Amino acid sequence: MSDLLFQWLRIAAPYLCAAAGGVLSERAGIIALTLEGYLLAGAFGAALGALATDGPWLGVAAGIGAATAVAALHAAATLRFRADQVVTGVALNLLVDGATTFVLRRVYDSSANSPRVEGFGSGGDLGSPVGWLALLALPALWWLLARTRFGLRVRAVGEAPEAATTAGISVARVRWLAVLGSGALAGLGGAFLALDQHKFSTGMTAGRGFIALAAVIFGRWDPLRTAGACLLFAAAETLQIRLQGTAAIPSQFTEMIPYALTIVALATLAGRAAAPAALGKAES
């Protein structure tokens, strides 16, 4: 039974981290289409960092650093150059996908897998200590948004940037920090993934960033509700793995659950009313 519980949490961990990044970015008004790229960059950085230094924690730091670097590109393009957020997001996902494979070939002469990453070894029930951090990501983000000055400002710039400006807040500064933080959080999720699977392989995130984004929307941009959505989506996946071969429901249908729920949420009024008002709009 606890076996099942930990399997569930291990599947949920990358979602929880990436979704925390998604909530932070979107609440500040920047669309988080790049979560997929952040996750992949995080996994890549963690694997290479851990292999190079033989230290799993240095790997985690490298993963966070790599993802944050991608986030910095996103922030520079959308905030400094006012590039369209959706197009930039799609391009960065493509960039990370290509660049990780390119470097993999340069460093390990393989276009599929890194060498085995020992990481945290067996790492306990959650695979690695990073898993516990992942479980804390969204509650911590809730605290940040609700209880700190930075959180208040994030909520203000995502909702009414002009009002924030007249109150003397630099909208661009808050958004820069939120996007970088979003990259760092998702990077942590990517690091968990690489250390949990003991390797980096190309495209290993396999759409997890988009599931995390779906969880953000299904959770109506609220950290705790988003955590619930991540756990729900992970539960569906866990059951599907457990029931493989025995159940009447084909795996393709359980894969659809997050996306179908998200479309339903968007099609009903609840999904629209909750979105940050300034989401996706360039600051004028």
Add this chain to the structure above:
Amino acid sequence: MSRPPGPRWAEALLPPLVALAIALVVGDLLILTFGQSPRIVWGVLLEGTWGNAYGMGQVLYKATTLTCTGLAVAVALRAGLFNIAAESQLAAGGFGAAMAGLALPAGAPAILAVPFCLGAAMTAGAIVGAVPGGLKAKAGANEVIVTICLNFLVLALLNWAVAEHLHVPDSLHTATIRAGGLPRLADVHAAFRGSAGNATVLVAVAAIVATWWGLFRTPGGYALRAVGLSPAAAEYGGVSLGRTWFRALVWSGALAGLGGVNYVLGYKRYYEEGFGFGAGFLGIAVALVGRNHPVGVGIAALLFATLSQGGLAVNALVPKQMMDVLQAVVILAVVASVPEVRRLVAQAVPRRP
């Protein structure tokens, strides 16, 4: 009608040119990290794409799919909407074409079978486009998120249909279609032997012309462009926003669906899981670099197809993923320089208030 003045051309052409220059520099740097000579690598790239009939056939084949998905994204963007679902509409189109080709009796005359299969491909893509279109028009649902989700839903559904019901044992593809196949370039000239290039390239050219015609020469296209540039003015001009959004996404889906014909009717003659991998997303880049103009989309599709095929040609020297990186660099450079260039052009040409 006189020609538009210079600055509008600058506004349209400058970003892609700047982007190409940046991509060349980045490419040089990446090549140097592998200890290769940029001049040699670029030479091999050109030789492997435009230097022989096989390479050319491959480039044309890839450009055909990209033209369709690029047109799909461009039509939606002209209406002010993002269609990120070109990826799954492409797959749905291929699936539709394959189903149509399997349903026909063997030996059905091409003059009937081909239009039937093309129609099936467009219909399948259009149905996928109708979902975000309808949700946008009726419930105001954000089309970006809906189309992203739809990609996963539709691809999972198609995979299930093929894996559970339609596949040939020990493969991920359907049986070979009985009718509706299109001739390969190699059938016309032996030099193209081995390349995937086929007659769908003509369909893509026709799609460029038809899209240009539809956008710029029909009242529906006029209304669509008005909605994209100024919804308030379009409404004032008697255009229904919801209906226009719906039509734009259906049209967009049909164009992406048409791209599926390239693989299914032109190349392999069956539907296979994951055949269009990435071409839908690349359609966004093609539309962007082509500045949402059908002719520009055609040119941009050739550019991206050259990069993609060129990656294979140089793979022995540098990893082909270098081209993925360069494609991303081109998109980023274009999307980041468009607002900047617009600002500079605006400064250069004082506008009266």
Add this chain to the structure above:
Amino acid sequence: MAGIAKRYGAVAANVEASLEVGRGEIHAICGENGAGKSTLMKILSGGARPDAGTVVVNGRDVTGWGTAEAIAAGVGMVHQHFQLVPTLTVAENLVLGREPTARGRLVLAPALAEIAALCERTGLVIDPVRRVGDLTVGEAQRVEILKALFRGARTLILDEPTAVLSPPEVTDLWRVLRRLRDDGGTIVLITHKLDEVLAAASRVTVMRAGRTVGRLATAGATPADIARAMVGRDVALAARDAGADALATAPPRLVVRDLAVADAAGRRVVDGVSLTVRPGEIVGIAGVEGNGQTELVEAIAGLARVRGGQVTFDGADVTAWPVARRTAAGLAHIPEDRHARGLVLDWSVADNLVLGQQHRFTRAGRLDVRGIAAHAAAQVAAFDIRPGDTSLPARALSGGNQQKVVVARELGGGRDVRVLLAAQPTRGVDVGAIEAIHARLRAARDAGAAVLLVSADLGELLALSTRVLVMYAGRLVHEVEGRVATPEGLGPHMTGAAA
């Protein structure tokens, strides 16, 4: 504060404007739209820099200061469009930008006490833990005022504060402002409602065309005195031409009955309006902007959802018709906002000249490009649109020529115009274009169109209208024959003072 005089910008928003407000005074600034009131206040509150002139606050030269400095010096602005974050609570909005923290953590408790004290002192009672998005407009305005006071403002600038308030809320606002004054605060009130000036202020500065044209004490002044200063003797009224009465007996062409339109917040911005316009008649609607004129026109055009009532063209009930069908039935509409509604700015002049009529230029399912080009060439010549290059984007034209494009589209090219809605048809347009546009409106009238003209320019209304109706707070409150109407006579009705 004493002695402010400045010019602003290439577009002369302020020319030799000045303002002198004493400490502990409620001072009104009034003038018509575009008189330069808001610009002057932006400069005072640090939102804009003057090109010339000096700003002195409390004896200190602060010319060209910024928002932050103004706030620090105790000058706070209450914006007409509230600068509040609807998803945050009242308290969070108040502290935004200067949040009390302990090691990054928000500590709202002392702020809450401070807010409670402030509410107590000013009489601006509001529950600080409520979400701003859940408040009524009047309550949100209290928050906006509290926000300025919470930041230590001793001088409050209020920009059209009553535009969104109900009468009891207005009374309440005056009470609060007097209390603030009695507490030693200084209030500057921007308004164009004369009754408010008399009700609240002790002195008034009148502005016209960017200049300060008068300063008077309200004690002993009448609305007529102020209205005369606002409108000015030098507004030369164009020769009156009320048109022929020949068609006065014809059945009405446009009939509006009990029309009601609600805004997003559910308030009735058009509240039971009935009017008729006969063929060959121009009916002018006077009124201070924001009293429902925009919504009235949009409802007749089919662009606003109607809450109740009926609109008929030549006896046909068009209330539920979409825009395109009304256009086909002979509706022409010169919209108030030519940039948002009237033109697709990135399109060529030629394409803009067929907006809304694209179906007239369709042959067998295709756009008749030659027809559109020929139409454009003809209209550019007929309406003297310059430059005459029809492939230029509309954006590249001057305001006057842009407006001529709109007028040419709506009235040119042999359209059978039955009902013409003209909203602010000459706003931001040069003198030459004004005359040309007026001539076109008269020509449409003479050709038998029923013309409804909405304008903030009384001179224009009086020059063109057969009848003038006055709109105030969503209702029609006054009607007068065009030939006998005067600005002095209309003024009190426009400001609600005669009601």
